[in-house]
Amino acid sequence: MSTNRPQGNAEHDYRDPLENYDPKQYAGPLERALATGSVSAIESRPFVTVPPTITVEEAMTKLVDLSIACLLVSENDRLVGIFTERDALNKVALEYEQLKHRPVAEFMTSNPVFVYSTDSPAAALAVMAAAGFRHVPVIDLNNCITGVISPQRVTAFLENYLHD
């Protein structure tokens, strides 16, 4: 009869395959948090969602009344776009009177770059610093919106580590 068990004294022959593993060293707690933490460590609430059918005027009134800079446009709880102050500036401002009754879906940024709530904080920073988007929607693995990250919120997150 043959077995797959190794011959000899298993306790002495066994070698941990990870014994030479050299874990990543981080220069400080902030670097560690950026690399190994998750986006959920950054405050991403409150956030405001609107349907794509609301008018530009309604959307802009919401931005102004709530003193916020972006609206997440969702349909059936799925992110379909984002409407920000920058969209208003670039696509609406000079023609506001003619466009204010049109649906916001025509002027939002469709399919915006987002991060998953399980991504690292560095991923959110990359979207802002490398891709240049100021507001980064956060969605969960079921593709439901869970928040939005702004530079102020990233700065507040970094503040926790800046004084270490």
Add this chain to the structure above:
Amino acid sequence: MGLHNNMRTETVSALNLREPILAKADETLRVAVQRMREKQFGCVFVVDEGDKPIGAFSESLLNRLLVTNPKALDDPLRRHMSDYWCCVKLTDPIIKVLTAMQSRNVRFVCVLDDQGRAVALTGQKGLMEYIADHYPAQVMAQRIGCSPFTQQREGA
């Protein structure tokens, strides 16, 4: 040295500064908005004859005006510019940019030279880039805008 120390010792000139949009107080909002669109900036600094800032006009202000008084687009900047803005000098430590933005809750900071002239613009974007530059191994290696997991099973 850590990020915090570097922010205290490095000066604003080390940030990725941008050339600001400067406008005179008599220019109309419409002209200012056109220039903001062209340069993809969210803020105009209103300056006097010596290029010293006397006010700011941001996209937030623009939105408020559009909702409350859309005809104001043809008004001069001096009627609607904000006197609630902040500035730093090129030689100030970077931490001052962060402090200025947090204390005044503004996104843009005007950068002045020794004579007090507006020579550059920085703000949230500049600060994010500075922080990202500190941690290139973590930040610059990130995927941007694609799924972290396989959407479909592999074929046989």
